[in-house]
Amino acid sequence: MQKQGYSRTAVILHWLLAVSIFFLFISSWWMLGLPLPSKEMQFRAFPFQLHKNIGITLVLVIALLLYVRFKHRPAPVTSTAMKPWMHKLATVDHIIIYLLILATCVSGYLSSAHTRWDTVVWWVLEMPRIAEANEDMNEFYSDIHLWTAWALLGVVAVHISGAIYHAFLNDGIVRRMMRW
Amino acid sequence: MATSITENNSSVTSRPAWASALGVVTIVLGVFLSAYHGNEVMKQAVMVAHMPASGELPAAECPDDELEEEGLTVAECEYMVTHIEGIALSTPGWFPGVQMWLAGIGTVIAFISIIVGGALVNYNPLASGGAVLVFAVLILVDVGQFAAVVNTGPILRDIYLWSILLWFLIHLMMLCAVIAGRQGNGQTT
Numbered sequence: 001m002q003k004q005g006y007s008r009t010a011v012i013l014h015w016l017l018a019v020s021i022f023f024l025f026i027s028s029w030w031m032l033g034l035p036l037p038s039k040e041m042q043f044r045a046f047p048f049q050l051h052k053n054i055g056i057t058l059v060l061v062i063a064l065l066l067y068v069r070f071k072h073r074p075a076p077v078t079s080t081a082m083k084p085w086m087h088k089l090a091t092v093d094h095i096i097i098y099l100l101i102l103a104t105c106v107s108g109y110l111s112s113a114h115t116r117w118d119t120v121v122w123w124v125l126e127m128p129r130i131a132e133a134n135e136d137m138n139e140f141y142s143d144i145h146l147w148t149a150w151a152l153l154g155v156v157a158v159h160i161s162g163a164i165y166h167a168f169l170n171d172g173i174v175r176r177m178m179r180w
Numbered sequence: 181m182a183t184s185i186t187e188n189n190s191s192v193t194s195r196p197a198w199a200s201a202l203g204v205v206t207i208v209l210g211v212f213l214s215a216y217h218g219n220e221v222m223k224q225a226v227m228v229a230h231m232p233a234s235g236e237l238p239a240a241e242c243p244d245d246e247l248e249e250e251g252l253t254v255a256e257c258e259y260m261v262t263h264i265e266g267i268a269l270s271t272p273g274w275f276p277g278v279q280m281w282l283a284g285i286g287t288v289i290a291f292i293s294i295i296v297g298g299a300l301v302n303y304n305p306l307a308s309g310g311a312v313l314v315f316a317v318l319i320l321v322d323v324g325q326f327a328a329v330v331n332t333g334p335i336l337r338d339i340y341l342w343s344i345l346l347w348f349l350i351h352l353m354m355l356c357a358v359i360a361g362r363q364g365n366g367q368t369t
Contacts, residue, residue, distance in 0.1 A: 015211070015294055022215035030219060032250070034226075035261045038241035043230045043264065047222060135245055142249065160208055167204030167301070170197040174204050178298035 005176035007072040013065040014177060020054050020061075021101070025153065027051060052112055052119050055105045056127075062101055074176055082173060086162070093158050100152040104145060111141035195303040198361040202354065203300030206311065209350065210293035213318070216343075217286035224276040224283070231268045237261050270335035278328050286321045289314060300358075308362045315355040322348035 006014070031047035077087065112119055114137040119127040131137065166173040231237075242257035293314045299307035322344055329340045 011298075015207075018211045019214045019218075019291070019294070022211055023218050026215050026219045027222060030223060033260060033263070035237070035240060035264060036242060036246050036250075036252075036257055038238070040238045041230070041241075041261070043226055046226055046229070050222070135249070139249055163204055164201075164208070168197070168201045170195065170200040174200070175301055178203070178207075178301040 005178070006074050007068055010065060010068045010072065011177055013061055013068065017058065017061055017065065017101075020058055021152070021156070024051060024054055024058075025149070028149075048117070049120065049123070052108070053122050055108050056119075056121055058101065059105045062098065062105075066098065077173055077176075082166075082171070089158075090162060093155055093162070096155050097152065097159060100148050100155060104148040104152055107141045107144040107148060111138050111145050114138040114141065195301075196361065196365060198357070198364070199300045199303045199307065202311070202357050202361065203297045203302075203307075206297030206300060206354065207294050209354075210290050210297055213290035213347065214287055214294070216347075217283045217290055220283035221280055221287060224280045227264075227268065227271075228276045231264075235265065235268050237265050266335060267339070270333045272332055275328065275332055275336070279325070282321055282324045282328065286318070286325075289317050289321065293318065308358055308365075311358045312355065312362070315351050315358065318351045319348060319355060322351060 005011075027047060028051060031044060031051065034043040034047070035041050037044050082090075109119070110131075113127075113129070113131050114134045116133045118129070121127060163174050163177075240258045240261040242252075242254050246252075247254065247257060296307065296310045296314045300311055326341070326344045326348065329336055329344060
């Protein structure tokens with residue numbers, strides 16, 4: 001018999017992902033207001049490096065989450081409160097969220113890869129240079145990074161609205177992602 | 181007390197609706213608050229690490245390519261330096277340390293509130309008691325931050341006070357909600 005909810009690993013990864021994504025949003029709004037970097041002003045160095053580190057780690061986290069979710073599929077929802085259109089919306093919303101997280105992370109990395117700044121993952125592992133500094137490519141990927149991030153915020157809002165809706169109905173659907 | 185409308189899980193009916201709703205709200209806000217406090221810790225650490233003791237920064241460097249990339253004017257680029265300088269000049273020496281401690285505690289408790297929210301949704305025996313404790317500590321953090329910011333100056337009050345007040349009121353409402361829910365279920369606070 002299938003379990004009612006997602007596996008504990010999937011639950012932990014899901015909430016870790018959620019906190020990380022909102023941290024990246026809030027911190028990026030702040031760090032882009034810091035003075036532009038110069039020899040004497042390095043306010044941006046740590047926040048940008050941390051932003052890149054978390055973004056790179058998120059790709060691994062989401063890959064692991066997808067693996068765990070496909071390996072341990074929970075029982076399908078049978079609640080009458082979940083109308084067919086809601087089920088379709090939830091499925092599409094999940095797929096778009098995954099795609100947008102990946103697109104945001106990858107475009108962020110590619111944007112950074114075309115600057116003169118190196119990436120040292122968690123200040124330990126130096127990422128090999130995959131491209132020379134190129135202003136046009138940096139701006140191209142930076143624009144993709146920006147717009148996928150805004151789109152992600154939009155679909156996450158839909159995702160949260162769905163969770164709150166089912167929580168107030170108390171129909172047991174959100175409990176699937178609350179197994180500690 | 182409202183009951184569930186689920187047809188496939190009879191155990192759900194024993195879980196009160198208020199706990200399900202409050203639990204998910206707690207989780208969502210816990211996610212936001214963890215990120216918010218975590219960012220505050222980083223802000224203070226970065227400011228302390230990079231601000232010269234004199235509080236005066238060198239002139240802004242605003243190369244054309246960087247301005248174009250970030251969509252900035254020269255005036256905006258220069259203001260970014262002045263803005264940081266202004267914040268540093270209006271920050272008392274004790275403030276970053278206090279703020280880092282409070283935000284650090286806030287980050288940990290906010291993360292714990294996500295777990296407590298999950299426990300509320302599942303309505304574990306200790307969930308509502310844990311929620312009372314977590315909301316009370318978060319209120320104390322808010323009050324501590326409010327008191328700290330009030331004792332700085334108008335620039336920091338402008339930056340911080342409204343969001344701290346908002347979080348304080350949210351945590352107060354959540355504490356009242358969980359206390360009312362416990363009383364409705366015949367538990368004591």
